[in-house]
Amino acid sequence: MINRKLPGLNVNNVVINNVKGASMAVRHLLNNGKRNIAAVTYRNEHVSTWKERIQGYRTALLESGYAAEDLRIVEAEQDSGKIKEATLRFLREHPDTDAVFSTNNMITLEVMDAIRELGLSIPERIAVVGYDETVWAKHLNPPLTTIRQPGYQMGQIATNMLIESIRTKNETEPKQIVLEPELIVRRSSGAAE
Numbered sequence: 001m002i003n004r005k006l007p008g009l010n011v012n013n014v015v016i017n018n019v020k021g022a023s024m025a026v027r028h029l030l031n032n033g034k035r036n037i038a039a040v041t042y043r044n045e046h047v048s049t050w051k052e053r054i055q056g057y058r059t060a061l062l063e064s065g066y067a068a069e070d071l072r073i074v075e076a077e078q079d080s081g082k083i084k085e086a087t088l089r090f091l092r093e094h095p096d097t098d099a100v101f102s103t104n105n106m107i108t109l110e111v112m113d114a115i116r117e118l119g120l121s122i123p124e125r126i127a128v129v130g131y132d133e134t135v136w137a138k139h140l141n142p143p144l145t146t147i148r149q150p151g152y153q154m155g156q157i158a159t160n161m162l163i164e165s166i167r168t169k170n171e172t173e174p175k176q177i178v179l180e181p182e183l184i185v186r187r188s189s190g191a192a193e
Contacts, residue, residue, distance in 0.1 A: 002158045003149070005048040005176075012161040013176040014154045018049050021147040021181030022056025025101050025129040028145070028183055030064055032190045034099035034127055037061065038072035040087060040111050041103040053103040053131060072097065083107050087114035091126075098126060099189075105132035108144065112188075123190035133184055145189035148182040 001013045022039075029037050039057040041050045054073060061071060072094060076086035087110065091097055100115070102108040108130035115126050122128055122142055130137065133148035157177055165172070185191050 002154050003049060010174050012158070012165060012174050014158045014161070014179070015048075015176070016149045016154070016179050016181050018052035018181070019056040019059060021131065021149075021183075022053040022101065022103070023060040024056075024181060024183045025131065025145075025147055026057050026060035027064075028185070028189060028191070029099045029101065029127055029129060030060070032127065034190070036072065036094070036097045037099040037101060038074055038090060038094070038097050039101045039103065040074045040076075040083060040107055042078045042083075042107065043075040044078065050103050057101055081110070083110035084114045084117075087111050088117065091115070091118055091120075100126060100128050102128065102130045105130055105134050105137070105146070108146075112140070123188050127190040128188045130188075133182075137184070138186060140188070142188045143186035145186045145191070146184050148184050150179050150182075153179060 001011055003015055005013060005015060026037060039054055041054055044050060058071060062068070074086050074090045076082040091114065100111050102111050108128065112122060112128060115122055115128070120126050128144065130144050130146040133146045137144040137146050161175065
């Protein structure tokens with residue numbers, strides 16, 4: 001498996017440290033003076049990556065002195081437009097929100113669309129940090145601060161593990177490889193690149 005964990009499934013697994021990546025993103029926002037940080041995610045308790053990224057968001061804020069009731073988690077279905085609707089509703093109800101951490105690159109696009117629809121500027125009014133570096137992240141306006149996953153390396157390692165598993169006829173114990181995330185700083189977070 002790549003980029004997912006399924007409890008009880010005894011297979012080789014290549015993942016990123018999502019808790020650490022999300023925590024890095026939120027700490028970056030805190031270090032840039034943001035205090036009312038929302039996290040936006042899909043509503044699906046079965047997808048390990050999104051759960052871990054929300055866990056990293058919680059960890060960073062709780063370790064920084066926030067109380068559980070200070071956390072601002074926005075969830076929506078994965079259907080097109082649902083994240084934008086939920087973000088619009090949340091920002092109208094919580095106008096003091098000064099930053100958003102997005103748990104997925106497609107979520108980020110809808111979040112930025114919602115912020116613009118409200119006439120708010122990024123990053124002057126609301127900073128944004130996404131997850132999943134893409135080739136287009138640096139071309140957004142403003143360029144997107146994001147967490148990079150080593151996707152090529154994940155695929156390469158998983159392929160080598162699969163070939164080895166076929167070669168040994170699955171006689172070896174399954175392994176879990178955890179790779180490290182990287183924070184890519186651009187203007188959307190309010191920091192200098």
